[in-house]
Amino acid sequence: MTPISSSITPATGAQNANGANAALNANFDMFLKLLTTQMQNQDPLDPMETSEYTQQLVQYSAVEQSIQQTSTLKDILASLSTQDLAQSANFLGTYAMFDSATAGMSATTPADWSWEASRAVETLSATITNASGQVVETRVLDAARAGNFRWDGSLSNGRTAPDGSYTLALTARAADGANVPVAIRSKGLIDQVETVGGVVRLGINGADFGVPDLIRVRSRADD
Structure with missing residues (x-):
């Protein structure tokens, strides 16, 4: 089953507010005890102004309101993130192109890129690096101003690279x-949609991309 996931829990805002309010209430009880003691032991010839008591109470009320507002905003953001995730689920099963030189490669699905040069080229060479930035393969490609390059993980030494994300440089x-x-772009079938930190990410063959990097969506693969 194609996964749809979210790292945001809608109840997070309410849980944080409950904890903050509990701490505030505990501090408020202590404040009232101190205030009562202060009133009982104040100098009768120089009593504290009533406005000073009122001001301190207003400050506590303002803090409580701020906590509630923050909780509401967090809940709204969580709701919007969930809506974005639901809408982005429509991308599942479509073929997409991203403005990224990184692509996912697995034993069943090769990494897939397309490129376009700014003018005619005489020679063209490719360098593939893994997620750690290490060069795993180099190739000499047919010189063309534009084209596609699919890599199944095969290496010049006869071995096969492990599944993962790989970056192409030309x-x-x-x-x-x-x-x-x-200009290098990666492409493939979107097989996962998730939110990470409130941001929707689209997955292709183990590599994930942001929606702003999406260039094109098709119902089928390129011919």
Whole structure:
């Protein structure tokens, strides 16, 4: 089953407010005891002004209101995050392209990228690094201004790279030897939707992406 998950619990705001209110009430009880003792032992010739008592009570009331407002805002944010998650679930099962050079690779599904150079290229080489930034494979690709590159994890030494997220870097040179900028994008079937810290993330083959990086969504894979 395709997973949909959320790391936000809607009751978190209420739970935090309950804890904060409990602490506030305990402090308020202590404050009343101190205030009563102070009134009983004040100098009758120089008593404390009534306005001073009122001001302290107002301050406690303001703190309590602030706690309640914070709790309400947290609950609203949790609700909005849940709505975003539900709406993003529509992406499940669609083929998407992201403005990212990172793609997921597994034993059953290769990492999939597309690229486009700013102008014609004479040579094109690829470097693949793992999530730790270590180079795991280098390839020489057919020189073309645009194309696709799928990598099934096969390595030059005959071994196979483990499942994980991998990043593609392309070095392109024109006929005059100048470096040519290349835009790299990853693509694949969205198989997971989740929220992390209130932000929706879309998963493809073990790699996750933010919705702002989404470039294109299709009902089927590229031809």
